[in-house]
Amino acid sequence: MTMKTDYIGKPTNRVDGRLKVTGQAKYAAEFDSPGLTYGFVVSSRIAKGKIKSIDTTEALQLDGVLQVFTHENRPQTAWFDKSYQDEDSPPGSPFRPLYSDEIQFSQQPIALVVADTFEAARYGATLVNVTYEDAPFSTDFEGNREKAYTPEKYKSQPPPDARGDMAAAFASAAMQISEEYTHTSEHHNPMEMHASTAIWEEDGTLTIYDKTQSVQNSQKYIDQIFGLKPKDARVRSPFVGGAFGSGLRPQYQLFLTVMAALELKRPVRVMLTRQQMFSFGHRPATIQKLQLGASKEGKLEAVRHEAFGETSRFEDYAENVVVWQNVLYQCDNVAFDYKLIGLDVYTPLDMRAPGGSTGQFALESAMDELAAASGINPVALRLKNYTEKDQNEDAPFTSKELRECYRQGAEKFGWEKRNPEPRSMKEGHQLIGWGMASGAWEASQQQASAKALLTVDGKLTVSSATADIGTGTYTVMTQLAAETLGLQLEDVSFKLGDSALPDAPLEGGSWTVSSVGSAVTLVCDAIGKRLLKLARKVKDTPFATAGYDEVIFSEGHMRLRSDPSKALAVTRIMRSAEINYLEEEVTSKPAEKQKKYAPYAHSAVFVEVRVDEDFGTIKVTRVVSAIAGGRIINTKTAESQILGGVVWGIGMALEEESLMDTTYGRFMNHNLAEYHVPVNADIHSIDVIFVEEHDEIVNPIGAKGLGEIGIAGVAGAIANAVYHATGKRVRNLPITLDKVM
Amino acid sequence: MRSFTYTRAGDVAEAVNEVAGNEEARFIAGGTNLLDLMKIDVMHPRHIVDITRLALSTVEDTPEGGLRLGALVTNADTAYHEQVETRYPLLSHAILAGATAQLRNKATDGGNLLQRTRCYYFYDKATPCNKREPGSGCAAITGFNRIHAILGESEHCIATHPSDMCVALAALGAVVHVTGPNGERGIPFAEFHRLPGDTPEQDTNLNQDEIITSIELPAQGFADHYAYVKVRDRASYAFALVSVAAGLLLEDGVVKEARIALGGVAHKPWRKPEAEALLHGQPATAENFRKVAEAYLEGAKGYGHNTFKIELAKRAIVRALQQATENKA
Numbered sequence A: 001m002t003m004k005t006d007y008i009g010k011p012t013n014r015v016d017g018r019l020k021v022t023g024q025a026k027y028a029a030e031f032d033s034p035g036l037t038y039g040f041v042v043s044s045r046i047a048k049g050k051i052k053s054i055d056t057t058e059a060l061q062l063d064g065v066l067q068v069f070t071h072e073n074r075p076q077t078a079w080f081d082k083s084y085q086d087e088d089s090p091p092g093s094p095f096r097p098l099y100s101d102e103i104q105f106s107q108q109p110i111a112l113v114v115a116d117t118f119e120a121a122r123y124g125a126t127l128v129n130v131t132y133e134d135a136p137f138s139t140d141f142e143g144n145r146e147k148a149y150t151p152e153k154y155k156s157q158p159p160p161d162a163r164g165d166m167a168a169a170f171a172s173a174a175m176q177i178s179e180e181y182t183h184t185s186e187h188h189n190p191m192e193m194h195a196s197t198a199i200w201e202e203d204g205t206l207t208i209y210d211k212t213q214s215v216q217n218s219q220k221y222i223d224q225i226f227g228l229k230p231k232d233a234r235v236r237s238p239f240v241g242g243a244f245g246s247g248l249r250p251q252y253q254l255f256l257t258v259m260a261a262l263e264l265k266r267p268v269r270v271m272l273t274r275q276q277m278f279s280f281g282h283r284p285a286t287i288q289k290l291q292l293g294a295s296k297e298g299k300l301e302a303v304r305h306e307a308f309g310e311t312s313r314f315e316d317y318a319e320n321v322v323v324w325q326n327v328l329y330q331c332d333n334v335a336f337d338y339k340l341i342g343l344d345v346y347t348p349l350d351m352r353a354p355g356g357s358t359g360q361f362a363l364e365s366a367m368d369e370l371a372a373a374s375g376i377n378p379v380a381l382r383l384k385n386y387t388e389k390d391q392n393e394d395a396p397f398t399s400k401e402l403r404e405c406y407r408q409g410a411e412k413f414g415w416e417k418r419n420p421e422p423r424s425m426k427e428g429h430q431l432i433g434w435g436m437a438s439g440a441w442e443a444s445q446q447q448a449s450a451k452a453l454l455t456v457d458g459k460l461t462v463s464s465a466t467a468d469i470g471t472g473t474y475t476v477m478t479q480l481a482a483e484t485l486g487l488q489l490e491d492v493s494f495k496l497g498d499s500a501l502p503d504a505p506l507e508g509g510s511w512t513v514s515s516v517g518s519a520v521t522l523v524c525d526a527i528g529k530r531l532l533k534l535a536r537k538v539k540d541t542p543f544a545t546a547g548y549d550e551v552i553f554s555e556g557h558m559r560l561r562s563d564p565s566k567a568l569a570v571t572r573i574m575r576s577a578e579i580n581y582l583e584e585e586v587t588s589k590p591a592e593k594q595k596k597y598a599p600y601a602h603s604a605v606f607v608e609v610r611v612d613e614d615f616g617t618i619k620v621t622r623v624v625s626a627i628a629g630g631r632i633i634n635t636k637t638a639e640s641q642i643l644g645g646v647v648w649g650i651g652m653a654l655e656e657e658s659l660m661d662t663t664y665g666r667f668m669n670h671n672l673a674e675y676h677v678p679v680n681a682d683i684h685s686i687d688v689i690f691v692e693e694h695d696e697i698v699n700p701i702g703a704k705g706l707g708e709i710g711i712a713g714v715a716g717a718i719a720n721a722v723y724h725a726t727g728k729r730v731r732n733l734p735i736t737l738d739k740v741m
Numbered sequence B: 001m002r003s004f005t006y007t008r009a010g011d012v013a014e015a016v017n018e019v020a021g022n023e024e025a026r027f028i029a030g031g032t033n034l035l036d037l038m039k040i041d042v043m044h045p046r047h048i049v050d051i052t053r054l055a056l057s058t059v060e061d062t063p064e065g066g067l068r069l070g071a072l073v074t075n076a077d078t079a080y081h082e083q084v085e086t087r088y089p090l091l092s093h094a095i096l097a098g099a100t101a102q103l104r105n106k107a108t109d110g111g112n113l114l115q116r117t118r119c120y121y122f123y124d125k126a127t128p129c130n131k132r133e134p135g136s137g138c139a140a141i142t143g144f145n146r147i148h149a150i151l152g153e154s155e156h157c158i159a160t161h162p163s164d165m166c167v168a169l170a171a172l173g174a175v176v177h178v179t180g181p182n183g184e185r186g187i188p189f190a191e192f193h194r195l196p197g198d199t200p201e202q203d204t205n206l207n208q209d210e211i212i213t214s215i216e217l218p219a220q221g222f223a224d225h226y227a228y229v230k231v232r233d234r235a236s237y238a239f240a241l242v243s244v245a246a247g248l249l250l251e252d253g254v255v256k257e258a259r260i261a262l263g264g265v266a267h268k269p270w271r272k273p274e275a276e277a278l279l280h281g282q283p284a285t286a287e288n289f290r291k292v293a294e295a296y297l298e299g300a301k302g303y304g305h306n307t308f309k310i311e312l313a314k315r316a317i318v319r320a321l322q323q324a325t326e327n328k329a
């Protein structure tokens, strides 16, 4: 790519910002259509058993109620499991809404009341009379540890193979840390509730507005289940009010909306309630056992990382919890394990840095325990064990500026003034503690396609079926396209969130900028090459013999790299050729050479906490997060991503907890008054540093993706700071005041 | 949510008339609690009487030197009222420690007194709850009870009253003025809320057909030495795990009078005058404060998740009394 810096690396406002703050950006539940009907979901009271009877008579008698769908009257849908699987399905049999009388988890959708008004549908839902046949169940995660199993197939990767002799090395190590770390389930709780609206177009096709991180995933899902053709139903999702992984799999409101629209031949909208947002995927609870053996000087000699993760009875959800030592710390004697504990709950689902934020909490806590036990500065300990390669893959990194993260982060934070003694800093009733942790997250690239259309008026439209879940995709893609073809941002528009657009991967895994961004750059280059061909034919052209690498684009002109004053306006090139538009579509794939390298983004997080000595209340007063994330395309949206990640890390460390009552098999704090996430008053100074990192290998644009690295390491750093402040090591998240006081 | 009928009352008599003899009728003021509970079908009144147009929105001096807060004055207007800020800063602080700015703008003083518990099980119709459905059982006793009561609870209910404002009103010794079909009466604050006993479905001693018209604050506002300490899971927008409203009259470092009320620990704001009395005539020292704290929590009982509240409440009492002494709330 011809990298100039008209737009790349600049703090650019969101191109969709105005639409958002003026309420013009429409979300899935905001699309209207004449005759729109409203579906309200009835949720199961029990966690397991059968529906003995479901009586809809009373609901149907209510004014405005059009239909009540249950397992008894639902239309025929696909037969095979495969049809219900989506791009993010773990191995197993996906849940099928309204499929039978069987109840598999509490709050399972068991009926959809459809009415002319939302109020009638909601009222109708209270009039559906259900009797159940209870069956024994268990949702007790810790209590089922004995029944943990190794899945036949892992969702992501199986735990890495052991290397060396962990047991012997641990037994003979001078320093030994052996601890258990846990956290409960957590729910994504994006601001926008999951919703779908299905609208009939004049030509008899359906347009479905869905809250999703992949319109194409949603489309394939409904096509498979309802036997539709891609042209029958188009899925759109121009704006998403946060998702964090909750939109990676099609949720049941999509199924219910499409089913009702097809059956009733009416437009339908279904929006879940906040309580129902606790009825599907969530970050799984885990128990982690960490063993570190080290020399007196802190050199790691043995590491064992084992985890137990929660899953449902019908799918084997697993995530990369135990892999992180391989990319963070050098050690030759290592062993890993990851087992599942099946419960009568809905299948867990990726939530921001799945596996990483939890695995690194445990690993980074254990490293801090080692630092404390061996009297070594936590940063020095990490540097001593620094690894230059991914030991599991035996591959060098595409780039790794983690040392710089430690250095710049520590300097900004003032780490060198830290007294290692716990409880050594105090002000009034407040104990002050400083802690740090490392973070890492994979920087992968997926195959992605993009289309570009340049018209003779100099306007460029680029499109791809990706999503913007608040991350800034619209903005970053606009910047990349404008940069590549030297256009003004205002002359470029980027389209996404439409299943009819060129293929894009799920918007997840922090790979959107690297994957879709690479496709956008590539397709703009394809246009550029065509422009060059045309330019060669323009009268008095300076480009007669120029190759593509000898030209650059800026300020609406094609220019000679060697002498930018030799230029032709892009519009002039097209006019001379009597061409009204140029159109290209490309697919970009990860390059072969990437396979020999390990692609990761890294971070070093430094935290100051103030803990009330009597009450145990914790305030995170300062955070410095130093990120090595490759090329930063937009420093403004990039910083927002990291800020959001840090805020979430604070929530994860101190507040987030889905309370599972094992007697009723239900999450009990299913509202935002009782499910706590940080509020403004919880957030104080957060400093983000982007460390310079040049990476020619990771992908054509050299950007690593920032959606998840921002949360990695934060919970560990906070737990370590709490230890430093109080002398108390809390190993189960969230660190609520009762665990500290 | 179920359908209901709606009337807007023109005056107090009409409002009372609308609900009298109709068990299914409820007043609505700010609606911040009632509507939430209706949406999730925990409360389902058939008839809603809107009282927001009644002339109960003024703050007035009383002949006795106190202040009368109309039932419809919003929490925000109360907290920022000049007379309240200067004469009853304890009340201002308590109100501002609660909810969020948006909620306080909408919430009324009368409604605040009658807000219902935040017990998870009360909010979830799939679980047993004696308060929501008398006789069904109490899921919290053996379930998640981290936010539940340690004092005055019963085997039928261990819920807490969640208000912050009420803790200050209890410490100040306010009087709640109400009007019913048989006329007006004043209810001393300590008698307004109930303990659960075997009728946890009743939160207060207000009759269903009575309307709160005002809350009267006595002349003594403890404006020189007061503190409201709220301990919670996050810095804002969280209910108190434990809160303490404290007011002291001090003379040369000796306590003439002490008022202490606890929130988040019982089915009502918790006061124990005999424990307060331990401080009377005593020097305001940490040691004496701890003695009072111990006395306050005598007989407290934990249910597992909430056992930490016993020690936490003691520490919060000591802290509040220290702050009140130093007069920096």
Ligand SMILES: Cc1cc2nc3c(=O)[nH]c(=O)nc-3n(C[C@H](O)[C@H](O)[C@H](O)COP(=O)(O)OP(=O)(O)OC[C@H]3O[C@@H](n4cnc5c(N)ncnc54)[C@H](O)[C@@H]3O)c2cc1C
Pocket (backbone or CB within 6 Å): A673, B026, B027, B028, B029, B030, B031, B032, B033, B034, B035, B036, B051, B071, B072, B075, B097, B098, B099, B100, B103, B106, B107, B108, B109, B110, B111, B112, B113, B114, B115, B162, B163, B164, B165, B210, B211, B212, B213, B237, B238, B239, B240
């Ligand atoms: C998310 C959330 C967080 C909150 N956090 C806090 C907090 O931290 N601390 C805190 O103290 N509070 C908190 N609140 C509660 C809030 O203070 C109350 O909801 C509010 O005070 C209720 O007042 P209202 O006028 O809206 O009452 P409404 O909802 O209108 O009414 C509540 C009840 O009182 C009855 N009622 C109202 N007025 C009268 C009257 N004059 N006479 C007789 N009956 C009447 C109604 O019939 C109804 O049963 C929170 C609320 C929410 C939703």
Ligand code: SF4
Pocket (backbone or CB within 6 Å): B117, B119, B120, B121, B122, B128, B129, B130, B131, B132, B137, B138, B139, B140, B141, B148, B156, B157, B158, B159, B200
């Ligand atoms: S504590 Fe009270 S409100 Fe909670 S479940 Fe028990 S009876 Fe219901």
